[in-house]
Amino acid sequence: MTRPRRRRGGHAATPRRGGESLAGWLFVAPVVVILGLFLLLPILMAMWVSLTSWNGQGSPFKSGVPFAGLDNYSRLFTRDDLARENFMISIRNNFYYVALVVPLQTVLALGLALVVNSRLLKGKSFFRTAFYFPSVTSSVAISVVFLFIFSNSGAVNQLLAMFGVQGPEWFSDPRGIVHVLLGIDDPPAALAGDGPFGLSWWEWLSGPSVAMCAIIALVVWTTSGTFMLMFLAALQDIPVALEEAATLDGARRWQRFRYVTLPMLRPTMFLVLTLGLIGSWQVFDQIYVMSQGNPAKTTLTPAFLSYRTAFRDFDYGAGTAISFVLFLIIVLLTLFQRWVLRERRA
Structure with a gap:
């Protein structure tokens, strides 16, 4: 008769029961089923739609729906037609949007977090609430307000007129800034x-339009409050002893911020930049409310183009293909950002 093995502490080692694995799968089964039904399955269905020429009538899985294969994807990059032109214009617009929104909202959020985290500031609760309030307000409501503010007779142009400056036609000027x-x-x-992908170099280098700059100002103002809270939580988690030790070593305020605070904020910085990158490439509601892609397609973005192609032009295959290309762009840029911000050995 074999005896059970004994561990070093003298206790008998209990053999692992196969029922534990089964119990674990039973506990996670509801979550797996829910994610599979409402996340994975819709993604696979949308991927199939992107390979067809479905016009929105009937079911896209019937045998009568034309199968387009990769044609919906190739026409976005290779064909010299309106579909590629619109897609490249949207990529250009969104590139300028991301290049301005992500740095501005990150710097503003970090600055606000440093302000409300200061020991000398009185009324911290008021300022934290005031800075965070735009983030919890409806984006549609704020977009309508900004639309009136930046109209030709709005408050911004009235203020510029007081200083003798003629304000621009914010949502009518198609030129780049x-x-x-x-x-x-x-x-x-x-x-x-001719430049890359059917656009001239003059169009690629035009910069964001005046209307896009107004939308950028709106987005930076509304999103910086959320990221401020993330930076604030990270700042409060930094040990006070580190800053005190740096002060005793003779480090000035800027040196303490650069060599003590910023390195401790690296994980939060990566989170803020990643969320900002993803959100800025998915911008839709501000575009839909304020400009609809106008003037002259200078505020057209891939997310809005995907919606317009599918739900207005009834080309659901091409619209879904745009969304998957946008998904691939976000993934690649996120991986590149992760590589740039990785921990480097000394």
Whole structure:
């Protein structure tokens, strides 16, 4: 008769029962089923739709729906037609949007967190609530308010008129902000030729339009409050002894911030930049309420183009393909951002 093995402490080792694995799967089964039905299955169905020419009538899984294969994807990059032009314009617009929104909202959120975390500030609860309030307000309501503020007779142009400055037609000027600042309407001959993906270099280098700049100001103002809370939580988690030790070593305020505070904020910084990157590439509601992609497609974004292609043009295959390309762009940029912010050994 074999005896059970004994551990070093003298206790008999209990053999692992196969029922434990079964019990574990039973506990996680509801979550797996819910995620499979409401997340994985819709993604697979949408992927199938992106390979068809479904017009929204009937079921996309019937045999009569034309199968397009990868044609919906290839036309976004290779065909010289309106579909590729609109997609590349939306990519250009969203690129400028991301390049301005992500740094501005991150810097503003970190600055606000440093302000409300200061020991000398009185009324911290009031300022924290005031800075966070735009983030909990309806984006549609704020977009309508900004639409009135930046109208031709709105408060912004009225304020500029008080200083003798003629305000721009925010949602009517199709020129890029770079062209507006330089005062150039006609492109130079060197930049007027064909550029990448059917757009000229003059169009790629135009910068965001005046209307897009107004939308950028709105988004930075409404999103910085949420990221402020993340930075604030990370700042309060930094041991006070570290800053006191740096102060005793003769480090100035900027040196303490650069060599003590910022390295401790690296995980939170990565989270804020990742969420900001994902959210800025998915911008839709502000575009839908304020501009609908106008003027002259200068506020058109891939998310809004996907909606317009599917639900207005009834080309659900092409619209879904745009959304999957957008998903791939977000994943690649997130991985690149993670590689840039990785921990480096000394």
